[in-house]
Amino acid sequence: MPEPRASNATADLFTPLTVRLPDGRRLGLTRYGDPAHQAVVFHHGFGSSSLELPPSGALLRRLKLQLLAPDRPGVGQSDVFRRLTFPSFANDVTAALDALGIAGPVGVMGWSVGGVHALAQAACYPERVAAVQLLSTCLPLGERAAYQHLSRTWKFLRWGQIGFPWLNRTTFLWLSRLWARHPDHTIGWFIRLMRQAEQDVTGQPGFRELLRDAAVQGFAHHGRGVFDDAQAWCRPPGFMMEDVQAPTVLWHGTDDGVWAPDNIPYLASRLARARIKLLPQQGHMLYLENWEAILTEMRRLLDGQNTDVMHLEGQQASY
Incomplete structure (x- = not known):
């Protein structure tokens, strides 16, 4: 059963739970x-x-939606699980929905690497997922077919994670200490490393503090969860993207400095009911500035207003 750790004073606040x-x-x-x-x-x-x-809060009330955001193993209040895979976390999330009495179907969203976890949930539990939204999403680094589409940088990073795990474990441990001891300094350092499109969003008051606090919890457990997540990302994913049957919208920015938009048409081509929303001059953090539009689109998807099969037709972006 869920164990409430706090309660909402207003609907604009969040409620931490453990299951x-x-x-x-x-x-x-x-x-x-x-x-x-x-x-x-x-x-x-x-x-x-x-x-x-x-x-x-007000937007969720108007759309009659609740958001359930699970922390992956080793993040926040979630226990470490060394054998983390994309399917294992899909199992965890489904078990949590059961414990919360949510039989489905649900919408699923994921930002960045979270997009791969969203795909895994939709592929492993198609009967429980009604709609998917991928926000500045990535490809699974360990899938042979997807690997051919990776940039040299991402191929190099995967090689380093797989070939020198001890070095990455040490790096994530060091970063966990920085986030715990000097969160304001650390978020400022990360912002300075970003490209301009990301800096313009992340540096805004409110967003800066939001991402700072999220990262502090992300690097809990001495960075163990981040390392295990990276290992899972670099290994064979354990699911087929073609098994995703729910209508899927891919939101991506033309100026994404973390994951360039070149791979997004390829990813969409492997999903049965995919549509791309390519946003000009926006970067990897686009979900923060387009949150109302993203949630409104999810409401439409869940209401069945956007369920036609859509395959990249009429894409106006040039790469």
């Missing part, structure tokens, strides 16, 4: 909105946590 999984592990998640409303699962980005969602 005991069938194997006894604890899964932490954050609920945004009214538990009586239809559920949407949000998968957070790499090195972040369920606290990365912008305030949207």
